[in-house]
Amino acid sequence: MAITQQLARIPAEYLASCRQSAGESLDGNPHWDPSSADILDLDWAPTLLERICELGGLDDVHLNALRQSTAGDTAIDLGFLNTHPHAIGPFGSAPTALSAAQVARVSELLWQIDFPALLAALPTDETEAASLIGDGADRIVGGLRKYLLGHFNALRDFYRDASQRHLLLVLWWD
Structure with missing residues (x-):
């Protein structure tokens, strides 16, 4: 099974409740179970998204x-x-988080990125573009640009919703 980037948007109160549950439980169970509607699976796109931005x-x-x-x-x-x-x-580095204020700032900046323009700067040949990007881009099935744009848009929309709802984000690799 592949290890993928996961994000969950949650209220600060939910995180506090999980922290309390872990502290009170004999085996440290935080009862972590955010709503599936508030989880985003970014697959292994984060490195590729960053690389596109660097190249552009x-x-x-x-x-x-x-x-x-x-x-x-x-x-x-x-x-x-x-x-x-x-x-x-359990398969990656320790989970991290962003406060609601950090989420709002990141969301604002993500919405300022013209990702289609960054993709347009890539070579038109998919094989050449994948080679330039590296990090397994050549194994993407269904279109490199479609994959990257879809994941960028999902990330940007996820952050916008979290920002509008004043939620924090927890991130981990699973």
């Missing part, structure tokens, strides 16, 4: 916002979500 010459402010949107931040302690046997991302 995206400025540092927007590139860093994209990186933060898929890497999160370690300011919020999520150690309780990374404890065996209830770890939410």
Whole structure:
């Protein structure tokens, strides 16, 4: 099974409840179970999205916002979500999060990125474009640009909804 990037948009109160459950449970079970409607599976697109932005010459402010949107931040302690046997991302690095304020800022910056223009800067030949991108882009089935644009739009929309609802985001690899 492939390891993929997962994001969950949740209220701060839900995270506090999970932290409390983990603290009170004999086996550290946080009872982590966000709604499936509030989870985004980015597959293994984050590295490819970042590479497109680098190749297209995206400025540092927007590139860093994209990186933060898929890497999160370690300011919020999520150690309780990374404890065996209830770890939410046992195959990757420890889960990270973004506060509601960080989500709002990242969302704003993601919506300023002209991703179709960045894709247009790639060579028109799919094989050549995939070779330039690297990181397994040559294994994408169904169209490289379609895959990347679909995942970028999903990420941007996910952040916009989280921002509008004043939610924080938890990120992990599973």
